[in-house]
Amino acid sequence: MTEHADSATVAARMERRWGTVSIGIILALVFMAAYIGVHQGVMPQPRVETVDPRTLHIAGEFIESNLGTAAEPDGSVTVRAIGQQYSFTPQCIVVPADTQVTIRATSADVIHGFLIEHSNVNTMLVPGYISTIVTRFPAPSERLMPCHEFCGAGHEGMWGRIKVINKAAFAKLAADQRRMTCVAQ
Amino acid sequence: MSTEPRFSHRNRWFTIAVVVTALIAATSAAMGFVVLPSLQTNTRFTGIWDAICSAAGLVRAAPAGQPVVQANYKTTDVILSSSTLDGSSAISIGRGATLAMRCTMCHGTRGVSEADSPNLAGQYIMVIFKQLQDYKSGARTNAVMTPRVADLTDRDMRDLAAYYAYLPRLPPYHPATAGPAPQIVESGAPMRNIAPCATCHGTLYYKTGSAWLEGESSVYLQAQLKAFASGARHNDISEQMRNIARGMSSAEIEAAAQYYANQPQ
Amino acid sequence: MLHSKRLILSHFWLAFAGFGVALLLGEWQMFIRSPLHAWIGDPEVYYRSVTAHGTAMAYVFPTLVAMGFGYAITEAALKRPLIGGKWAWAGFALVAVGTVTAVIPVSLGLASVLYTFYPPLIGSPFYYIGIVLVVVGSWIWVALMSVNLYAWKRANPDVPVPLAMFANVAGSYLWAWTAVGAAIELLFQIIPAALGLTTTIDAGLARVFFSWTLHAIVYFWLMPTYIAYYTIIPRAIGGRLFSDPMARISFALFLVVAMPIGVHHLFADPEVGAGFKFMHSVFTAFVAVPTLLTVFTICASVEIAGRLRGGKGVLGWLTALPWRNPMMLAVTFSFVMLGFGGAGGLINMSYQLDASIHNTQWITGHFHLIFGGAIVIMYFAIAYDLWPHLTGRALDSFEMMRMQLWSWFIGMIVLTFPWHYVGILGMPRRMAFYDYTDPAIAPQALSVIASVIGGAILVVSGALFIAVLVRGHLAARVEPGEYRFSIAVHQPHRVPVALNGFGLWVSLMVALTVINYGFPIVHLLSLSNTSVPVVTIGAAGR
Numbered sequence: 001m002t003e004h005a006d007s008a009t010v011a012a013r014m015e016r017r018w019g020t021v022s023i024g025i026i027l028a029l030v031f032m033a034a035y036i037g038v039h040q041g042v043m044p045q046p047r048v049e050t051v052d053p054r055t056l057h058i059a060g061e062f063i064e065s066n067l068g069t070a071a072e073p074d075g076s077v078t079v080r081a082i083g084q085q086y087s088f089t090p091q092c093i094v095v096p097a098d099t100q101v102t103i104r105a106t107s108a109d110v111i112h113g114f115l116i117e118h119s120n121v122n123t124m125l126v127p128g129y130i131s132t133i134v135t136r137f138p139a140p141s142e143r144l145m146p147c148h149e150f151c152g153a154g155h156e157g158m159w160g161r162i163k164v165i166n167k168a169a170f171a172k173l174a175a176d177q178r179r180m181t182c183v184a185q
Numbered sequence: 186m187s188t189e190p191r192f193s194h195r196n197r198w199f200t201i202a203v204v205v206t207a208l209i210a211a212t213s214a215a216m217g218f219v220v221l222p223s224l225q226t227n228t229r230f231t232g233i234w235d236a237i238c239s240a241a242g243l244v245r246a247a248p249a250g251q252p253v254v255q256a257n258y259k260t261t262d263v264i265l266s267s268s269t270l271d272g273s274s275a276i277s278i279g280r281g282a283t284l285a286m287r288c289t290m291c292h293g294t295r296g297v298s299e300a301d302s303p304n305l306a307g308q309y310i311m312v313i314f315k316q317l318q319d320y321k322s323g324a325r326t327n328a329v330m331t332p333r334v335a336d337l338t339d340r341d342m343r344d345l346a347a348y349y350a351y352l353p354r355l356p357p358y359h360p361a362t363a364g365p366a367p368q369i370v371e372s373g374a375p376m377r378n379i380a381p382c383a384t385c386h387g388t389l390y391y392k393t394g395s396a397w398l399e400g401e402s403s404v405y406l407q408a409q410l411k412a413f414a415s416g417a418r419h420n421d422i423s424e425q426m427r428n429i430a431r432g433m434s435s436a437e438i439e440a441a442a443q444y445y446a447n448q449p450q
Numbered sequence: 451m452l453h454s455k456r457l458i459l460s461h462f463w464l465a466f467a468g469f470g471v472a473l474l475l476g477e478w479q480m481f482i483r484s485p486l487h488a489w490i491g492d493p494e495v496y497y498r499s500v501t502a503h504g505t506a507m508a509y510v511f512p513t514l515v516a517m518g519f520g521y522a523i524t525e526a527a528l529k530r531p532l533i534g535g536k537w538a539w540a541g542f543a544l545v546a547v548g549t550v551t552a553v554i555p556v557s558l559g560l561a562s563v564l565y566t567f568y569p570p571l572i573g574s575p576f577y578y579i580g581i582v583l584v585v586v587g588s589w590i591w592v593a594l595m596s597v598n599l600y601a602w603k604r605a606n607p608d609v610p611v612p613l614a615m616f617a618n619v620a621g622s623y624l625w626a627w628t629a630v631g632a633a634i635e636l637l638f639q640i641i642p643a644a645l646g647l648t649t650t651i652d653a654g655l656a657r658v659f660f661s662w663t664l665h666a667i668v669y670f671w672l673m674p675t676y677i678a679y680y681t682i683i684p685r686a687i688g689g690r691l692f693s694d695p696m697a698r699i700s701f702a703l704f705l706v707v708a709m710p711i712g713v714h715h716l717f718a719d720p721e722v723g724a725g726f727k728f729m730h731s732v733f734t735a736f737v738a739v740p741t742l743l744t745v746f747t748i749c750a751s752v753e754i755a756g757r758l759r760g761g762k763g764v765l766g767w768l769t770a771l772p773w774r775n776p777m778m779l780a781v782t783f784s785f786v787m788l789g790f791g792g793a794g795g796l797i798n799m800s801y802q803l804d805a806s807i808h809n810t811q812w813i814t815g816h817f818h819l820i821f822g823g824a825i826v827i828m829y830f831a832i833a834y835d836l837w838p839h840l841t842g843r844a845l846d847s848f849e850m851m852r853m854q855l856w857s858w859f860i861g862m863i864v865l866t867f868p869w870h871y872v873g874i875l876g877m878p879r880r881m882a883f884y885d886y887t888d889p890a891i892a893p894q895a896l897s898v899i900a901s902v903i904g905g906a907i908l909v910v911s912g913a914l915f916i917a918v919l920v921r922g923h924l925a926a927r928v929e930p931g932e933y934r935f936s937i938a939v940h941q942p943h944r945v946p947v948a949l950n951g952f953g954l955w956v957s958l959m960v961a962l963t964v965i966n967y968g969f970p971i972v973h974l975l976s977l978s979n980t981s982v983p984v985v986t987i988g989a990a991g992r
Binding site for chain 1: 493494497500562563564568570571652653654657692693696716717718719720721722723724727728731732735736738739742743746747750796800801802805806807808809810875876878879880881882883884888890891939940977979980981982983985987
């Protein structure tokens with residue numbers, strides 16, 4: 001009986017130790033997430049904003065002439081885009097390298113995904129809500145920008161592109177246009 | 186076993202479980218709602234209360250931006266809906282038939298064109314209504330159509346749309362042997378952002394506002410695709426058709442137009 | 451002694467039939483969008499197949515396995531016939547009818563909305579009604595598990611509830627509450643729209659309700675697997691369960707922390723505040739606790755088996771293990787896949803890392819590895835273990851069983867590892883074509899081909915599995931004896947009341963759901979301007 005009690009105590013002690021280790025692992029993970037959040041100020045979708053998808057094309061910041069990239073007075077740029085069955089407008093987004101980019105996007109109909117390959121730009125476009133992503137592209141490059149959420153039978157045809165160009169080239173574009181895209185006319 | 190109280194601070198399990206759970210919830214809430222928002226550098230909150238409300242997901246107004254850039258051309262202001270034009274009455278169709286007398290020269294007596302104007306018989310009601318609205322507002326222009334819609338009222342346009350939608354689609358006017366669908370129609374060209382035509386203009390998949398294309402004149406279809414591609418036609422909502430037409434080669438435009446022209450209506 | 455053999459066999463066979471068909475569809479999907487096949491022409495057929503594959507694999511197959519296994523546990527652990535056999539058949543009939551009701555519109559292309567629904571896309575109402583019937587059928591099972599437990603408890607007031615039954619009922623309660631989110635979405639948002647009663651829908655709110663179900667459902671799928679780890683494996687390999695109370699704590703913790711974490715699927719969504727995303731992220735980390743406890747307890751139990759078989763020294767017990775025993779293989783493969791899948795899961799749960807892989811093929815790889823791999827391989831083991839008791843015939847195709855388990859493991863690794871890789875490259879999910887001639891996509895071609903090969907191995911393994919079971923029906927009659935569960939090193943004579951019932955854990959589960967979901971749901975409900983027009987598919991709107 002005492003042997004039984006002893007082995008039970010040993011077992012209980014081992015379990016407690018392992019339990020402590022487990023909790024330690026979890027706390028380390030949570031701490032990492034919190035640390036990155038504090039250190040890099042990363043907050044997914046800092047605010048919730050709503051918009052009526054039926055009237056995007058009639059008034060407001062998502063009318064077609066206001067879509068594309070705008071240079072802001074503080075040196076950053078703002079990109080406005082919409083997703084619809086089965087394209088993004090603009091189809092090709094142009095942004096300067098090494099500059100803060102704020103992307104504001106929404107959907108005109110169903111749920112779409114907004115992903116820029118080889119970057120951390122990855123968000124959902126949900127009709128009725130505006131998605132905001134703040135990012136920065138280090139160097140000039142050209143990337144694909146697929147819709148990554150099933151949006152209907154033409155989903156596989158919904159590929160946009162993004163061009164990251166150097167700051168000087170962008171400044172030249174910005175000199176004679178207020179909203180820039182790289183859509184070939 | 187059953188005498189032990191379950192929900193009581195004397196039950197060690199109860200106390201520990203509740204306290205630990207509450208602690209985790211409270212700590213993560215404090216981090217998520219107060220600490221992290223207050224450390225954001227990308228987003229400026231107006232104060233701690235604004236930060237907490239934003240983190241909680243309360244709807245906030247858009248941050249002040251630069252003035253919206255208006256287009257130097259007219260775009261459509263029609264709101265598409267699959268339900269607003271439901272239930273056309275006999276009266277509406279009758280009125281539409283009378284009004285349609287002036288359209289027969291181009292669109293045929295029964296909505297089927299003998300020229301290269303679009304066939305309207307059996308076209309979706311929303312499509313006809315939207316195009317009439319766009320001609321009237323100037324979002325779409327055409328030397329023949331623009332003056333003819335100038336005096337149409339909203340009701341006239343509804344009735345005309347109801348009448349043409351009511352007419353039966355007639356056997357194909359453009360006779361030819363229908364071949365297999367060309368690649369551009371069947372599969373599109375994904376990397377050029379061209380979805381298959383039938384994913385909007387089809388019967389299983391249909392996007393409100395897209396036209397019925399089968400049996401339409403090839404000359405008309407090609408002209409429209411080219412006009413979309415160049416931007417000369419720009420009454421498609423948020424560039425949805427311009428985005429597609431821009432990426433099509435002239436051979437693909439011709440193949441797609443021929444294919445639809447040769448389909449039975 | 452199992453009394454309801456026909457009931458249990460019916461559940462398993464319907465589950466495995468659906469699984470077999472869905473497996474073939476899955477491999478076909480992999481193949482036609484790979485560089486090995488030309489574009490299929492009509493992309494809509496692909497989305498039909500994805501809808502059918504997901505619906506069968508996520509809703510029908512695991513639900514039927516949990517139900518059938520639950521009835522078997524009830525009779526074997528409580529050592530008495532099931533109470534409410536007629537109701538159980540009614541539940542089975544609802545699941546079967548619901549499945550057929552859902553599959554018909556899907557196969558006609560009238561409901562290609564994928565099993566995750568994605569409103570405002572709306573398909574045929576029959577699809578959604580079919581799924582509701584499946585869920586209602588499974589709720590009958592939940593009620594029966596509860597009734598049987600309480601009837602037994604009343605008859606045995608001073609005996610701890612057998613561990614297998616405790617875990618089984620925990621799984622059923624988890625499912626009952628988990629399914630509520632999707633049920634609300636279907637009944638109050640989607641079905642009214644599908645029937646034409648409403649013309650708008652709040653897509654953001656629907657996503658929140660769906661996330662309520664979508665993550666915790668994984669733990670419902672996981673329950674039979676964990677029950678097998680604790681109550682079958684130690685016995686099957688000749689060992690002892692290391693600790694009975696630890697097992698109970700793990701199952702109780704699943705009840706509490708499986709639920710308030712679903713918003714981690716919505717990290718990239720615009721309709722939920724960042725504060726709630728962080729809270730869900732933290733609780734998602736804590737859901738690893740019961741799994742870590744399980745890993746410890748099962749490894750210790752397996753070590754006991756090794757030592758009982760004469761293994762000595764620090765590692766000697768490993769070589770003494772019965773490696774030719776299919777159950778030993780199954781648990782090993784399951785743990786390896788759980789390990790890799792769990793490591794991937796740590797990336798998904800982290801609010802910042804998630805952005806690099808959200809909704810890419812990484813996610814598909816992740817849940818196939820966890821569900822299709824770690825979980826389903828134990829469903830095979832459960833079937834192998836139960837079959838002689840259900841058929842009264844020997845199940846002795848051991849060589850085939852070993853081949854089946856090996857091929858499932860290898861196939862799953864070959865399928866999912868490349869999938870994770872192309873996900874990191876940014877390959878989006880669920881597309882009917884990929885143009886591998888594009889220079890930006892060309893580097894993914896080889897990985898996709900590897901996944902197709904992995905899928906083919908899985909199809910072979912699935913066929914072997916069915917073959918083993920069919921041979922079990924044709925083998926010589928045997929008397930399998932009483933169906934037994936593992937014995938713990940220290941069999942409990944008394945357990946704390948908290949670990950003998952569910953009052954505390956279910957209360958915490960509901961309370962945490964209210965804390966983590968209450969405000970986002972109420973807030974979205976209060977918004978009047980976020981409902982958007984329904985986009986109907988499957989019929990041209992004239």
